[in-house]
Amino acid sequence: MTAGLLARLRAPLAARADLGEALALGWVALSPAELARRPIRLDGRAAALGDLFDLSGEPRGRIRFEGDLRLADRLAAGLGEGEVTVDGSVGDDVGSGMAGGTVVIRGDAGVRAGAAAPEARRGMTGGELVIHGNAGPAAGTRMRRGLIAIRGRAGAGAGATMIAGTVVIMGAAGPETGLWSKRGSIIALGRISIPATYRYACTYQPAYLRLVLTRLHTRHGLPIKPRHLSAFFRRYSGDLADLGRGEILEWTAK
Amino acid sequence: MNVRGVYIEDTFAEAFTMRVARIVITARNPKWAREAALKLTGFATSVIGCKCEAGIERVLRSGETPDGRPGLAILLMAMGKDDLPKRLIERIGQTVLTCPTTACYDGLPDAPDRVGVGSALRFFGDGFQSSKVIDGHRFWRVPVMEGEFLVQEKFGMVKGVGGGNFLILARSADAALEAAEAGAEAMSGLAGVILPFPGGVVRSGSKVGSRRIKSMIASTNDAYCPTLRAVTETALPEGVNSVLEIVVNGVDAPAIAGAMRAGIDAACRDGVVAITAGNYGGKLGPHHFHLRKIMSEGGGA
Incomplete structure (x- = not known):
């Protein structure tokens, strides 16, 4: 990325960092110096974003993080605007409760990506969270709106208790995916174990999936193939132990 | 001369100022896109007797449509800005919703004046309809006997x-x-x-x-x-x-x-x-x- 801000990690993280407040409020017009003053917590103690990162570039609505952020939690939590890219893996709770904007993780994400904060009723309520690697357990739990796309595997409970929104999993989906969901869509392009509380409805070609998958390919470079676009999907309705208005769409070669 | x-x-x-919407119809193949388009634009020669005027603007290649399927662009025109939404809803509802394999999209995405179309047609789903927001636009998924009808919530309207x-x-x-x-x-x-x-x-x-x-x-x-x-x-x-x-x-x-x-x-x-x-x-x-x-x-x- 050539335009926007660059946040380069000064030194490898030795303790967990909570970046939840760094981008939660409006940030797209902030200069590097202003953004450097945003509060974070490092190993439980108050700090500033600039204590961990060298910030440079021009505010253009984009920020790119460089460095090993596997111990950095809650990045882009509550995000409402702009585009956040991480050139590698990230810690837990990335995009927690985000309401808008785009988060792109070039590596893996920890637990609860795009999910609800422990005290919150809702996870993501908007925006797009794209994980080019694997996602830890509980991605998208209690999400209300928005799109999560996981190029690799998803841990257990992806989309569990989701209220609405869309979770696309290109790799294998872990157990209990979609459990207790009210509404929303889980798109499984890889292996998935359908919860017992979902019921098979039909095998068909949902037109809207072509829009979703085409966007993931053109906008985010995910390897969507013609076989995905022209495919049939097995539709399971669920979770019938809850509202039952959600769906799991399982890709099938037939 | x-x-x-x-x-x-x-x-x-x-000539006169009218309100115009561009409707994009896609289908599994060109035949069904055209079938829907011909019905939608039928009996739409003159506002004098048809309440609106419509025609096929051009054939769209797969790469030009929102869902990558074959499609057609249609212009539908009415005299007033209150008329156009009615004509869109009744014609798309009777001719595109009913036609196998079709989906229906707004062809004027940059028009600031937006009129509800899918937002009205969704009620055919009798409570089973659902929506998706994709790239900032809402689409309605209406369950039908064949499978599912997809229609964009709002269509652009401009002066034509x-x-x-x-x-x-x-x-x-x-x-x-x-x-x-x-x-x-x-x-x-x-x-x-x-x-x-x-x-x-x-x-x-x-x-x-x-x-x-x-x-x-x-x-x-x-x-x-x-x-x-x-x-x-x-x-x-x-x-x-x-x-x-x-x-x-x-x-x-x-x-x-x-x-x-x-x-x-x-x-x-x-x-x-x-x-x-x-x-x-x-x-x-x-x-x-x-x-x-x-x-x-x-x-x-």
């Missing part, structure tokens, strides 16, 4: 122009038809315009009102009827035995002018005596398309 020996009358076509026209005055009915077919062919598929009449051609041009029945909005244009030459104030030159009209609507005046230029040029051929246009003295419609100006800008002589 003459174009290849055809006299271009020094007159203008008088309706009633661009020219008349082909020919020595014979065959010559008039041949010239009209050539003109319509040259205009079909041009971006931003439609020809709402059958094959793009009108044989029954009208005048405002009636000589005898006060309640009639329009009646036959007797000045251009060859059979009435001897009994009315005719506008026909000597030797003219048949007249056909091409009506063109579009998203803006330049699109119509360009289409008229292409159509008139193609229609100027053997057997055609003159090209003229319909107007109301310039008092009713704000858009005036002067034939000689249009043809001179296009290089006609």
Whole structure:
């Protein structure tokens, strides 16, 4: 990325960092110096974003993080605007409760990506969270709106208790995916174990999936193939132990 | 002015401001996209009797449609901004929703004026409908017996122009038809315009009102009827035995002018005596398309 801000990690993280407040409020017009003053917590103690990162570039609505952020939690939590890219893996709770904007993780994400904060009723309520690697357990739990796309595997409970929104999993989906969901869509392009509380409805070609998958390919470079676009999907309705208005769409070669 | 020996009358076509929406229909294959488009644009020649005017604008390649399937772009036009949403809802609801494999999208995404279409049609889903927001646009998924109908929630509406026209005055009915077919062919598929009449051609041009029945909005244009030459104030030159009209609507005046230029040029051929246009003295419609100006800008002589 050539335009926007660059946040380069000064030194490898030795303790967990909570970046939840760094981008939660409006940030797209902030200069590097202003953004450097945003509060974070490092190993439980108050700090500033600039204590961990060298910030440079021009505010253009984009920020790119460089460095090993596997111990950095809650990045882009509550995000409402702009585009956040991480050139590698990230810690837990990335995009927690985000309401808008785009988060792109070039590596893996920890637990609860795009999910609800422990005290919150809702996870993501908007925006797009794209994980080019694997996602830890509980991605998208209690999400209300928005799109999560996981190029690799998803841990257990992806989309569990989701209220609405869309979770696309290109790799294998872990157990209990979609459990207790009210509404929303889980798109499984890889292996998935359908919860017992979902019921098979039909095998068909949902037109809207072509829009979703085409966007993931053109906008985010995910390897969507013609076989995905022209495919049939097995539709399971669920979770019938809850509202039952959600769906799991399982890709099938037939 | 003459174009290849055809006299271009020094007159203008008088056209009106209308509201226009562009509808994109896609389907599994071109056949079903066209089936839906033909039904949607059927009985939509003139607002006088059809409440709206519609036509196929052009065929879209798979790469040009939102879902990557074959499709068609349609322009649907109505006189008022309150009329257009009604026409969109009833026509898409009856002809696209019902047609196998189709989906229906807004073709004017940048238009700031938005009207609800999918937001109304979703109720056919009887509570089982659901929506998805993709790239900032909401789409409704309506369950149907075949599977699922996808329709965009809102469609763009812009001001367009309706009633661009020219008349082909020919020595014979065959010559008039041949010239009209050539003109319509040259205009079909041009971006931003439609020809709402059958094959793009009108044989029954009208005048405002009636000589005898006060309640009639329009009646036959007797000045251009060859059979009435001897009994009315005719506008026909000597030797003219048949007249056909091409009506063109579009998203803006330049699109119509360009289409008229292409159509008139193609229609100027053997057997055609003159090209003229319909107007109301310039008092009713704000858009005036002067034939000689249009043809001179296009290089006609």
